[in-house]
Amino acid sequence: MKVVILCGGKGTRLREETEYRPKPMVPIGDRPILWHIMKTYAAHGHKDFILCLGYKGEMIKEFFRDYLWLTSDVKLRLGHSPQLKFYNHHDEEDWTVTLADTGQETMTAGRIKRIEPYIGRDANFLLTYGDGLSDIDINASIQAHSCAKKICTVSAVHPAGRFGTLKIESDGAIHAFSEKPQFEHDYVNGGYMVCHRKIFNYLTNDPTVMFERAPIEKLVADGQLHSYQHNGFWQPMDTYQETQYLNKIWSEGKAPWKVW
Numbered sequence: 001m002k003v004v005i006l007c008g009g010k011g012t013r014l015r016e017e018t019e020y021r022p023k024p025m026v027p028i029g030d031r032p033i034l035w036h037i038m039k040t041y042a043a044h045g046h047k048d049f050i051l052c053l054g055y056k057g058e059m060i061k062e063f064f065r066d067y068l069w070l071t072s073d074v075k076l077r078l079g080h081s082p083q084l085k086f087y088n089h090h091d092e093e094d095w096t097v098t099l100a101d102t103g104q105e106t107m108t109a110g111r112i113k114r115i116e117p118y119i120g121r122d123a124n125f126l127l128t129y130g131d132g133l134s135d136i137d138i139n140a141s142i143q144a145h146s147c148a149k150k151i152c153t154v155s156a157v158h159p160a161g162r163f164g165t166l167k168i169e170s171d172g173a174i175h176a177f178s179e180k181p182q183f184e185h186d187y188v189n190g191g192y193m194v195c196h197r198k199i200f201n202y203l204t205n206d207p208t209v210m211f212e213r214a215p216i217e218k219l220v221a222d223g224q225l226h227s228y229q230h231n232g233f234w235q236p237m238d239t240y241q242e243t244q245y246l247n248k249i250w251s252e253g254k255a256p257w258k259v260w
Contacts (some may be wrong), residue, residue, distance in 0.1 A: 001048075001142065002122060003041045007034065007130040008054020008102055008111055014240060022056040024130030025063065026243060029250045032063065033237055034130050036257060038095070043140035045260040046126060047095045050118050052102040052111040061099050067092070078129040091260070108211035113203040128191040132245065133257040136192050136232040141228040145194035148226040152199055152219055156227040157190030187227070190234045233257060 011023030018026070024034035036085040038049060053060055063070070068086045077083035098118050102111040112127065119125050124145070126138070136155055144154035189212070209215070220223040233256035237243055249255050 001044050001046050001124060001126055002050055003126045004050045004115060005128055005130050006108055006111055007051045007060060010055045021059050025059055028246050036133055038259050040179060040257055041138060050098045050100060050115050052100055052115055054102055054104050054106060057101055064097050103207055106207040107209055109203050109209040109215050110205055110207040110251040112211055113205055116200050119197060123196060124196050126192040127195050132191050132236045134192060135232045135256040135259060136230045142194050144228040150226040151196045151224040153226040153228050154195040155190040156187040156229045159188050160235060
């Protein structure tokens with residue numbers, strides 16, 4: 001099944017990093033977060049990727065064009081008959097990556113609509129964002145989508161708590177303090193979606209429309225939005241602190257999303 005990844009946003013809340021590169025290219029360890037997301041899908045058998053590019057998309061194109069050069073030991077022979085030999089073999093050798101320019105300022109609905117030709121005749125495809133990591137069971141979400149027979153299935157996740165919580169009594173006294181709860185109780189859309197191709201009927205080429213607004217609202221109104229509840233690890237990379245956190249657990253060998 002094809003995997004569509006939204007890679008075109010400017011990531012303004014992560015200005016420390018995204019002033020110089022697109023958000024999906026911010027590194028976790030020695031690879032961009034985009035690579036980690038793709039490795040998760042590949043570990044579940046999904047290796048045909050369509051990347052929706054926008055802001056500084058040329059950097060993502062350059063990364064994949066030069067992938068072997070950047071990640072391999074190389075032997076060069078110079079002169080009139082130059083030769084180039086890469087020594088390393090990669091698990092990524094069977095990946096297919098379509099790099100689609102979907103516009104510098106296009107919002108998410110327009111980006112998805114513009115890659116419709118690359119879906120071909122496939123009935124369903126996978127869809128996610130280029131800035132969130134999870135240990136979600138991709139194939140279980142596909143099964144849930146198949147059983148529900150809806151147009152779109154979103155992964156429902158508990159966001160990690162960002163603020164300390166206080167238990168306050170009526171007299172104002174605080175009897176309990178939790179620095180940061182592991183999870184909030186409400187569910188949010190964690191990306192990692194499964195879509196039927198009918199979803200393109202809900203989209204237009206209007207570059208100002210957010211997929212998460214009118215299209216999702218129309219899907220809800222039509223009874224065509226389903227959820228796959230994931231209660232495991234999920235972490236977006238919206239702030240510099242979250243970038244540091246993801247790098248920390250990766251360097252410690254404790255990254256839950258490393259399922260390969």
